[in-house]
Amino acid sequence: MTVSRRELLAGGLFLGGAAAAMQFPFPxxxxxxxxxxxxxxxxxxxxxxxxxxxxxxxxxxHEPGAVEAGCVNFIDKALANxxxxxxxxxxxxxxxxxxxxxKRAGKFFIELPPKEQDAVLGALEDGNAEGxxxxxxxxxxxxxxxxxxxxxxxxxxxxxxxxxxxxxxxVLGYPGGxxxxxxxTAEQMMGEAKLDALWGEKLPRSGRGTPQKG
Numbered sequence: 001m002t003v004s005r006r007e008l009l010a011g012g013l014f015l016g017g018a019a020a021a022m023q024f025p026f027p028x029x030x031x032x033x034x035x036x037x038x039x040x041x042x043x044x045x046x047x048x049x050x051x052x053x054x055x056x057x058x059x060x061x062h063e064p065g066a067v068e069a070g071c072v073n074f075i076d077k078a079l080a081n082x083x084x085x086x087x088x089x090x091x092x093x094x095x096x097x098x099x100x101x102x103k104r105a106g107k108f109f110i111e112l113p114p115k116e117q118d119a120v121l122g123a124l125e126d127g128n129a130e131g132x133x134x135x136x137x138x139x140x141x142x143x144x145x146x147x148x149x150x151x152x153x154x155x156x157x158x159x160x161x162x163x164x165x166x167x168x169x170x171v172l173g174y175p176g177g178x179x180x181x182x183x184x185t186a187e188q189m190m191g192e193a194k195l196d197a198l199w200g201e202k203l204p205r206s207g208r209g210t211p212q213k214g
Contacts, residue, residue, distance in 0.1 A: 028081035089141065104119075124140065
């Protein structure tokens, strides 16, 4: 179920989602995320559970993952603003994923080891999670919403509340909007020179796809 970032980077789904995420506007979430990194919609316990889910969807290894990118803060502020309609889905989903974890191992989701968490998330995605309450929204719906929000939080413009310290863009090798960097030089377009990233790093041109417009 859980796909490595290497697989994601190689897949069109990820690249398509990346393009959408980089341009997805969350102006009200922006102000809220800039003002606070404390929970607004999610309770402290819900925050920890959602953060644990995002940590398995985009895990940390030798490169930053969803936790370092602040995806849970992005999600919380989006639920408080532009995506308020999804707040109840999250609340029901967090309770339900803990019910699944309790049924499976007698523990809360955040207490499970990573492999067990992956197994639970896989069951949610497939819609066959034992212990998922019948009255709750379908588990694939919850899984899909968290996955989409995590992707946005990992790749969206940092000013929208996620992608802290350009964590997602660093992993993707995306240097940032070229209109902010003066465009590409002829050498960069030909792959003969490195790309200048917004955070000051020189990125290799080769192996990172074609230069992005913007």
